[in-house]
Amino acid sequence: MTTTTIASGAAAPQFYTTEEHHPENGTLLGFWLYLMSDCLIFAVLFACYGVLGRSYAAGPSGKDLFDLGLVALNTAFLLLSSITYGFAMLEMAKNRKGSTLFWLGVTGLFGAAFLCVEVYEFAHLIHEGATPQRSAFLSSFFTLVGTHGLHVTFGMIWLITLMIQVTRRGLIAENRRRLACLSMFWHFLDVIWIGVFTFVYLMGTL
Amino acid sequence: MSSAPPAVHSHDPAGHDAHHDHDEHGASHGTFGGYLAGFLLSVLLTAIPFWLIMGDVFRSPTTAAIVVLVFAAIQIVVHMVYFLHMNSKSESGWTMLALIFTIVVVVITLAGSFWVMHHLNANMMPMGAHDDSMPMSPEGARQMR
Numbered sequence: 001m002t003t004t005t006i007a008s009g010a011a012a013p014q015f016y017t018t019e020e021h022h023p024e025n026g027t028l029l030g031f032w033l034y035l036m037s038d039c040l041i042f043a044v045l046f047a048c049y050g051v052l053g054r055s056y057a058a059g060p061s062g063k064d065l066f067d068l069g070l071v072a073l074n075t076a077f078l079l080l081s082s083i084t085y086g087f088a089m090l091e092m093a094k095n096r097k098g099s100t101l102f103w104l105g106v107t108g109l110f111g112a113a114f115l116c117v118e119v120y121e122f123a124h125l126i127h128e129g130a131t132p133q134r135s136a137f138l139s140s141f142f143t144l145v146g147t148h149g150l151h152v153t154f155g156m157i158w159l160i161t162l163m164i165q166v167t168r169r170g171l172i173a174e175n176r177r178r179l180a181c182l183s184m185f186w187h188f189l190d191v192i193w194i195g196v197f198t199f200v201y202l203m204g205t206l
Numbered sequence: 207m208s209s210a211p212p213a214v215h216s217h218d219p220a221g222h223d224a225h226h227d228h229d230e231h232g233a234s235h236g237t238f239g240g241y242l243a244g245f246l247l248s249v250l251l252t253a254i255p256f257w258l259i260m261g262d263v264f265r266s267p268t269t270a271a272i273v274v275l276v277f278a279a280i281q282i283v284v285h286m287v288y289f290l291h292m293n294s295k296s297e298s299g300w301t302m303l304a305l306i307f308t309i310v311v312v313v314i315t316l317a318g319s320f321w322v323m324h325h326l327n328a329n330m331m332p333m334g335a336h337d338d339s340m341p342m343s344p345e346g347a348r349q350m351r
Binding site: 033043050 | 236237238241242244245248249252255256259260267270271274275278281282285286289290297300301303305307308311312315316319320323344
C-alpha cells in the first residue's frame with residue numbers, strides 16, 4: 001500500500017481528519033431532515049391541489065368561497081407568532097426563564113387564534129355545503145389546508161408541553177434543545193403557510 | 207449568526223457540559239435585529255401580494271399569478287434566512303445540502319405533476335367554458351359508439 005510507504009517517511013501524513021467531524025449534537029440536524037421530509041409531504045399535497053384545484057364539478061370555485069380578509073388575518077397571526085417565538089429563543093439564549101415562558105405563551109395565543117379562524121372558516125364552508133365531498137377542488141383544498149392546520153395543532157400541543165417542562169425543570173440543556181427543535185418546526189409551518197396563502201387563496205381567487 | 211460551528215473549539219472543553227448543547231449551535235438562535243428585519247420584510251412581502259389581488263391591480267390573471275408567486279418565493283427565502291437561520295455553514299453544510307436535495311425533489315414533483323396532468327387534461331378532456339360535472343354529453347357518448 002502506498003499509505004504504508006509514505007507513513008514510513010519522516011513526517012507521517014494523515015489521510016483522515018483527527019478531530020471529531022460529527023456534530024456533537026445531531027438532534028437539530030436530524031430534526032431538520034425530518035422537516036425536509038415533511039416538506040415533501042406538503043409538496044405532494046400542493047401538486048395534488050395544483051392538479052385538481054380547478055375541477056369544481058360545477059360546484060363553487062375559490063373565487064366564490066375564499067374570504068381574503070380572513071386569510072390576511074390568519075397570515076398576520078402566524079407571522080406574529082413566528083416573531084414572538086424568535087423573541088422566546090432570544091430570551092432563552094439570555095437564560096431568562098420568565099420572559100421565555102411569556103413569549104412562548106404569546107406564541108401559543110397567536111397559534112390558537114390562527115386555529116380558531118381556520119376552524120371557523122372550515123365550519124363556514126361546510127355549512128355552506130362546500131364540503132370535502134363536493135368536488136375534487138374542495139377535497140384537495142381541505143386536505144392541504146387541513147394538513148397544515150393539523151401540524152399547527154400538534155405544534156401547539158408540543159408548545160404547551162415544553163412550557164410545562166420549562167416551568168418545572170427550567171432552561172436545562174434538554175429543554176433548550178427541545179425549544180430549538182420546536183422553533184424550527186414553528187418557522188417551517190410559517191414557510192408552508194406562505195405557499196398556502198399564495199398558491200391556494202391568492203391564486204384561487206384570480 | 208451569533209456563533210459559527212468552528213467556535214466550538216474555542217470553548218473551554220472542561221466544565222461547560224451544561225451549556226454545551228446550545229452554545230455550539232449558531233443555527234438555533236439569531237439576533238433581535240435579525241428577527242425584526244425578517245418580520246418587517248415578511249410583512250411587506252405579505253401585504254403587497256394581498257393588496258395586488260384584493261385591489262385587482264392587474265388585469266391579466268396570469269401576470270398577477272406570476273407576480274404573486276415571485277413575492278412568495280422571495281418571502282420563503284427571507285424566512286429561511288432570518289427565522290430558520292439557514293446558511294451554508296451550519297452543521298458543516300449538511301442542512302444546506304439537505305435543503306438543496308429537498309428543493310430538487312419538490313421541483314421535480316410539482317413541475318412533473320403539472321406537466322403530465324396538463325397534457326393528460328389537454329388530450330383527454332373535452333374542455334368547455336366551465337368544468338362540467340358530466341364530462342361528456344349524451345350526444346357525445348352516442349357518437350363515440
